[in-house]
Amino acid sequence: MNRDLTTGQPASVLWRFCLPLFGSVIFQQLYNLADSLTAGRFIGENALAAVGNSYEVTLIFIAFAFGCNMGCSVVVSQLFGARDWQRVRTAVSTAMLLTGGVCLALMAAGLLGGGALLTLLQTPAAVYDDSLLYLRIYVLGLPFMFFYNVATGTFSALGDSRTPFVFLALSSTANIAMDILFVAGFGMGVEGVAWATFLCQGVSCVLAVTAVLRRMRTLPGTDVPAPLFSGKLLRRILTIAIPSTLQQSFISVGNLVIQGVINGFGPGVMAGYSAAVKMNNLVITSFTTLANGISTFTAQNIGAGKPRRVRAGLRAGLGMVWMLCVPFFLLYFFAGSYFVRFFMDSPTADALDTGVLFLRILSPFYFVVSAKLAADGVLRGAGRMGPFMIATFTDLILRVVLAILLSRTALGATGIWCAWPIGWGVATVLSLVFYHRAFPENGVGDDGEEAAG
Numbered sequence: 001m002n003r004d005l006t007t008g009q010p011a012s013v014l015w016r017f018c019l020p021l022f023g024s025v026i027f028q029q030l031y032n033l034a035d036s037l038t039a040g041r042f043i044g045e046n047a048l049a050a051v052g053n054s055y056e057v058t059l060i061f062i063a064f065a066f067g068c069n070m071g072c073s074v075v076v077s078q079l080f081g082a083r084d085w086q087r088v089r090t091a092v093s094t095a096m097l098l099t100g101g102v103c104l105a106l107m108a109a110g111l112l113g114g115g116a117l118l119t120l121l122q123t124p125a126a127v128y129d130d131s132l133l134y135l136r137i138y139v140l141g142l143p144f145m146f147f148y149n150v151a152t153g154t155f156s157a158l159g160d161s162r163t164p165f166v167f168l169a170l171s172s173t174a175n176i177a178m179d180i181l182f183v184a185g186f187g188m189g190v191e192g193v194a195w196a197t198f199l200c201q202g203v204s205c206v207l208a209v210t211a212v213l214r215r216m217r218t219l220p221g222t223d224v225p226a227p228l229f230s231g232k233l234l235r236r237i238l239t240i241a242i243p244s245t246l247q248q249s250f251i252s253v254g255n256l257v258i259q260g261v262i263n264g265f266g267p268g269v270m271a272g273y274s275a276a277v278k279m280n281n282l283v284i285t286s287f288t289t290l291a292n293g294i295s296t297f298t299a300q301n302i303g304a305g306k307p308r309r310v311r312a313g314l315r316a317g318l319g320m321v322w323m324l325c326v327p328f329f330l331l332y333f334f335a336g337s338y339f340v341r342f343f344m345d346s347p348t349a350d351a352l353d354t355g356v357l358f359l360r361i362l363s364p365f366y367f368v369v370s371a372k373l374a375a376d377g378v379l380r381g382a383g384r385m386g387p388f389m390i391a392t393f394t395d396l397i398l399r400v401v402l403a404i405l406l407s408r409t410a411l412g413a414t415g416i417w418c419a420w421p422i423g424w425g426v427a428t429v430l431s432l433v434f435y436h437r438a439f440p441e442n443g444v445g446d447d448g449e450e451a452a453g
Contacts, residue, residue, distance in 0.1 A: 002215075003159025005297045006081050006304040011316035018293040018320060020161040025289045027165070027172035029282040031200075034172075035193045036278050038179040040343040045271045045351065047190050048343060050130035052274025056252070056259040057117050058138050061106055063248030065146045068099045069153035071241025073292070074299045074381060075233065076157035081303025085219045089226035091233045092216060095150050098234060098241075103146040110139035121256060122263045124270075130190040137194035144198075144205035151208035155215070156296050163211060171204035243385040247392045254400040258416060261403055265413045272354025275343035276336070280362055283328045287321050287370045291377030298381025307382075311439050314378050321370035332363040358417045365421040372428035375435040387434035395427030 005013050036055075040048035072095035079088045114135045123131055152164040175196055182192030262273050294317040301309045332339065340355030341347060347355075372391065379388040399419045406415025 001160055001162075002080075005159050005300040006306055006309070010297075010309050010312035011319075014293065014297050014313050014316045015320065017159060017161050017297065018290050018317075020165040021156075021289050021293045022286065022320075022324075024161070024165045024168050025282075025286045027168045028289075029278075029285060031168070031172040031175050031197075033278055033282070034176045034179045035197060036274060036343055038183050038193055039190060040271075040275065041345050042180070042183045043189055045344060045348065046127050046267060047130060048274055049124075049267050049270040050127040050190055051134055051193060052270065052277070053118070053121065053123055053127060053259065053263070054131045054134045054138065055274075056121070056255050057114065057135055059252035059255060060249060061110065061139070061142055061145070063252050064102055064106055064245050065142075065149040066248045067241040067245025068095060068102065068146060069149040070244040070292070070295070070380065071095065071098075071153075071237040071239075072150050073153035073157045074240045074295060074383070075236045076154055077296045077299035077381070078303035080157055080159070081300035085221040086224060086226045087230070087233065088219060089216050090228070090230045091237065092150075092154050092212065093226075093228045094230055094233050095153075095237055096147070097229060098237065099146045099150050100143075103143050107139055107142050110142070111136065114139065117256075121260045124263065124267060126267060127270075134190050134194045137191065137198055141198040141201050144201040148201065148205040148208050151205070151212045154212050155208075156292065157299075158215065159296070159300070160215075161293070164208065167204050167208050167211075171200045174203070175200040240380065240383065240385065243389050244380065247389060250393060250396050254396045257400050258403045258419075261407050261416060262413065266350070268348045268350030269354045269413050271344065271347070272340065272351035272356075273358060275340045275347075275351070276355035276358040278343070279332065279336075279339050279359060283324075283332075283363075283366055284369070284373075286324055286328075287366075287373045290317060290320055290324075291373040291380075293317075294374055294377030295381035298378050302382055307439070310378060310382070311441075314374060314435070314439075317374045317377065318371060321374055322367060325366045325370055329363045329366055332359040336360060336363075354413065357414060361414075361417045362420050365424050368421070368428050369424040372424065372431045375428075375431040378435055379431070379438065382438060384434065384438050387431075387438070391427045391430040391434065394430055395423040397423075398426060399423035 003017065005017060035051050036048055039051045072092065076088055076091050079091055115132055118128060118131050118135070155161070155164050178196035178200060179193055182188045182196050186192060188195070263270060294313060297313045298310050301307065301313070336356040336359035337352060339359070340352055344351060376388055376391065399422070402419035402422055403416040406418055407413060409415055411418065
């Protein structure tokens with residue numbers, strides 16, 4: 001059901017909207033963790049390294065899907081807040097058309113250049129074939145991932161965070177079962193892991209897109225036909241989608257560079273990092289998803305001409321993400337070895353030590369990066385994409401450069417993990433400064449007008 005985020009007590013409204021989003025995060029990460037877990041426990045350490053290695057490449061595709069999601073979500077949220085029902089429907093169909101074109105281009109690039117990317121990553125021969133096989137099957141399923149992301153972005157824009165949660169819960173549970181069936185039951189190896197993901201993504205995509213099309217028919221004003229495409233709305237979508245894609249893409253490219261540095265330390269370090277980074281991604285994705293909820297809240301209120309509610313929304317958002325930081329920090333810092341072992345039946349000492357150290361270095365700084373992502377959510381929802389990108393690129397550049405430099409010192413691989421907190425800290429300061437300039441206490445933004453109005 002659609003939900004208006006422009007009325008009611010901001011903290012209460014945001015909490016009700018974001019709780020299903022957090023549930024979606026859990027199932028999304030179960031979806032992602034299932035591949036690594038199945039590979040590590042039922043196939044072997046090299047299979048885990050292969051899936052983890054390919055995962056860094058798939059993050060590039062996920063970046064584009066995320067951009068389409070955010071472009072659609074922010075623009076539709078603003079139109080929904082303004083009660084412009086006809087343009088809501090046109091924005092959704094325009095986003096779908098854009099997504100189809102982007103997806104076709106990426107599929108061609110992935111199928112033709114996947115091997116070159118893995119070579120560029122210095123993928124060890126022991127895991128190259130499995131990495132390439134997993135990557136090619138994943139690319140074939142890109143249409144499912146892309147259209148599913150636009151569908152969930154549309155639901156979020158309409159204030160409905162429950163419907164995507166239901167679809168994701170069903171598909172994630174099915175993916176775990178299919179992984180085990182294909183690998184443990186049919187002995188398909190890494191190929192089985194990839195096909196399980198393909199099938200489950202396909203089902204969830206069809207269900208989500210069908211539900212969105214039905215929802216569009218329930219909006220007011222359906223007696224007046226809405227155009228399928230609008231160049232003006234496309235430009236608005238691209239204004240959000242391109243910076244969001246660039247943000248995620250550059251992060252993914254940076255991660256690829258870091259993965260290449262990690263690969264130079266051998267399969268043991270690769271496997272340990274692959275296991276630990278999955279756990280870290282669970283946290284970061286949780287923060288990012290809640291930040292997306294803050295973006296939707298911000299966009300609806302900006303569209304409704306109520307920018308003063310945004311500050312209360314950020315305060316509530318910070319409360320949510322910091323509450324989430326506490327259990328993750330305690331679990332990862334003090335019990336990290338149990339989580340790393342969860343991915344591998346008989347981990348080598350090198351793999352186990354790598355994963356545990358990675359989590360212990362990063363987990364105390366979750367309180368820092370979560371504040372950055374919450375502030376970024378406000379900036380994106382308000383369309384302040386310039387400051388948003390400056391903070392993001394600062395974080396990325398620092399992490400990549402420092403990872404390369406510190407890995408060449410006596411710290412070795414440990415130097416790579418130390419680069420994360422430094423990048424997070426500097427970027428958080430920037431994001432909070434940009435937020436306070438856009439939404440100052442006096443309600444007058446840095447351009448001399450009412451904040452983000």
